Amino acid sequence: MKDFILLAIGAAIIVGSFYLFFTKPAPERYQTNNPQPTQLTRQDLASSTQELWVSENVLRIEKAIIQFEVADTPNEISLGLSGRESLEPGNGLLFIMPTSAKHGFWMKDMNFPIDIIWIDDVWVVAGVERSAQPESYPETFTPNRPVKYVLEVPAGTADEFGIDTGGKVYFGY
Numbered sequence: 001m002k003d004f005i006l007l008a009i010g011a012a013i014i015v016g017s018f019y020l021f022f023t024k025p026a027p028e029r030y031q032t033n034n035p036q037p038t039q040l041t042r043q044d045l046a047s048s049t050q051e052l053w054v055s056e057n058v059l060r061i062e063k064a065i066i067q068f069e070v071a072d073t074p075n076e077i078s079l080g081l082s083g084r085e086s087l088e089p090g091n092g093l094l095f096i097m098p099t100s101a102k103h104g105f106w107m108k109d110m111n112f113p114i115d116i117i118w119i120d121d122v123w124v125v126a127g128v129e130r131s132a133q134p135e136s137y138p139e140t141f142t143p144n145r146p147v148k149y150v151l152e153v154p155a156g157t158a159d160e161f162g163i164d165t166g167g168k169v170y171f172g173y
Contacts, residue, residue: 057069057070057094058171058172059094059151059169059170059171059172060169060170060171060172061117061125061151061161061163061167061168061169061170062161062162062163062164062167063161063162064090064153064157064160064161064163065090066090066091066092066151066153066157067090067091067092068091068092068093068094068151069091069092069093069094070093070094070096071093071094071095071096072095072096077095077097080093080095080105080152081093081110081114081152082108082109082110083109083111084111084112085111085112086111086112086154087112087114087152087153087154088154089154089157091153091154092151092152092153092154092157093151093152094149094150094151095149095150095151095152096148096149097147097148097149097150099148100120100121100146100147100148101146101147102142102143102144102145102146102147103118103142103143103147103150104140104141104142105129105132105140105141105142105150105152106136106137106138106139106140106141107132107133107134107135107136107137107139108137108138110134110137111134112134112154112155113131113132113133113134113154113155114131114132114152114153114154114155115128115129115130115131115132115152115153115154115155115156115157115158115163116128116129116132116141116150116151116152117150117151117152117153117158117163118143118147118149118150119147119148119149119150119151119169120145120146120147120148120149121147121148121149123149123168123169123170124166124167124168124169125163125164125165125166125167125168125169126143126144126145126146126147126165127143127144127145127147127165128158128163128164128165129141130155130158130159131155131156132155149169
């Protein structure tokens, strides 16, 4: 009987240890399902106290790591990348729209082709326009559903890194 009681106590300790281990949340650096903000502004990026990479404006989609600038004022959104000579690989411009909608983009005054990546308010890729050419102006490129964010990157980025509809956007590396 004494052996049975010791065995039961030992089993309870082992089961309790497993329970405590598996119910304790993983350290934040290992959590991949961190909630993403539905409203992101330049101030959020600049004043964030979370991780250093947030203030560095870096995001990840699939295998792509993209250093981005923010366009969140009406003038910046209207201008976008127009007039620039190029955009270096690994860089992009993230448009933060005032509301979710089917935001259309055109290539007015563009000097180089780009990929346009539409992102919804829960940071999922809603659509991709590959290699939009400057010569396509005045054609407008529009997503199939409402989006809150739009990322412009150098043409070929989406194909190179497998970015497509349904991909999740994360901040940091």
